[in-house]
Amino acid sequence: xxxxxxxxxxxxxxxxxxxxxxxxxxxxxxxxxxxxxxxxxxxxxxxxxxxxxxxxxxxxxxxxxxxxxxxxxxxxxxxxxxxxxxxxxxxxxxxxxxxxxxxxxxxxxxxx
Amino acid sequence: xxxxxxxxxxxxxxxxxxxxxxxxxxxxxxxxxxxxxxxxxxxxxxxxxxxxxxxxxxxxxxxxxxxxxxxxxxxxxxxxxxxxxxxxxxxxxxxxxxxxxxxxxxxxxxxxxxxxxx
Numbered sequence: 001x002x003x004x005x006x007x008x009x010x011x012x013x014x015x016x017x018x019x020x021x022x023x024x025x026x027x028x029x030x031x032x033x034x035x036x037x038x039x040x041x042x043x044x045x046x047x048x049x050x051x052x053x054x055x056x057x058x059x060x061x062x063x064x065x066x067x068x069x070x071x072x073x074x075x076x077x078x079x080x081x082x083x084x085x086x087x088x089x090x091x092x093x094x095x096x097x098x099x100x101x102x103x104x105x106x107x108x109x110x111x112x
Numbered sequence: 113x114x115x116x117x118x119x120x121x122x123x124x125x126x127x128x129x130x131x132x133x134x135x136x137x138x139x140x141x142x143x144x145x146x147x148x149x150x151x152x153x154x155x156x157x158x159x160x161x162x163x164x165x166x167x168x169x170x171x172x173x174x175x176x177x178x179x180x181x182x183x184x185x186x187x188x189x190x191x192x193x194x195x196x197x198x199x200x201x202x203x204x205x206x207x208x209x210x211x212x213x214x215x216x217x218x219x220x221x222x223x224x225x226x227x228x229x230x
Contacts, residue, residue, distance in 0.1 A: 002157065036216030038158075045207055045223050046150075046158065051216040089158055093214060100173055101148070101160040101211075 003028060003097070004090050004104035011110040012080045020107045022073045022090030028102060033093040035073035037066055040106075041086040049088075050075065077109070085111045114138040116208050116221035123227050124202075130195040130226060134208030141184060142166055146211045147191045149182060151204040152223075159204075163211065164191055203228045 005023040012018040022035060029035060037050040048057045050066040053073055063079045077084055090104040120132035134147070141147055148163040162172040164182045172180050181194040195202065206224050209217035 033214065038216070045220040046217070047220070048216045048218050051218070057216075057218065091158075091216060097174055099171065101150075101163070103150075103158040103160065106157040 002105040003094055003102045004092060006088075006090060006104040006107045008105070009108045009110065011112055013112045014080055014082060016080050017076060017078045018080060018109065019077075020075045020088050020090075020109070022075070022104050024071045024073075024092060026071065027096035028071075028092045028094040029068075029073065030071040031095045033095075035066070035068065036091045037064075037073075037075045038089045038091065039084075039086055040089065041083075046089065080111055082111050085109055114210065114219045116210065116219055118206060118208050118221045118224035120206075120224060120226075122225060123229060124198045125230050126199055126228055128198055130193070130198050130202070130206075132193045132206055132208075132224060132226075134191050134193075134221060136189050136191070136210075139210075140186075141189055141191060142186045146171075146213065147182075147184070148209050148211055148217060149193045150207045150209055150217070151202075152207070153204045154225075156204075161193065161195075161206075198228050200228050202226070 034052045038046040040046045053068045054066045065076045088107045094102045115137045117135045124130050146163040149161040162182045164170045179196045184191045208221045210219045211217045
């Protein structure tokens with residue numbers, strides 16, 4: 001079981017908006033470590049989308065945005081497109097695990 | 113343009129040691145950043161293995177720490193992973209990646225599939 005909790009799956013029709021949550025605890029998000037988001041398309045390596053909760057990596061469309069609330073973070077995708085279908089992971093660090101990097105379990109996005 | 117490429121055997125026998133190398137181009141690993149290894153069993157999620165800072169300081173996943181060694185070879189602009197006592201549970205895609213301090217992994221290799229079988 002992952003230290004960061006994500007919903008296993010989300011879905012939406014083209015053009016719609018979806019959000020993916022990432023829930024942590026006082027030893028990671030609550031301890032002040034940032035959250036970063038990755039997109040992994042089928043058969044490809046993960047790609048950094050968002051770093052530091054809200055900052056888009058160079059080349060990432062502004063349809064992707066991140067936010068923070070307490071010990072949780074969220075990734076929002078607006079104007080959903082078929083090519084957005086894939087897996088999304090949040091990542092942070094954890095002081096209770098010797099400052100290890102930690103990943104959420106991943107969320108599969110299906111574009112209907 | 114920064115690029116990372118994993119190399120190493122695709123098949124390892126049970127109980128043996130996995131050795132993988134990540135070749136970096138477009139950036140000198142001596143200049144900064146953390147250089148890390150992440151793995152992903154087919155169909156499953158991502159698991160961080162460990163990082164090495166450009167100074168040589170290492171950070172390991174506590175669950176793997178007793179079996180992992182990550183090292184730098186600045187002369188070849190490469191860094192390496194050794195994972196001992198391999199079992200079927202270690203079968204995965206192994207990725208190398210770069211990260212800023214406490215930040216995300218911004219560049220990744222394409223991944224290397226490692227199978228454990230006799």
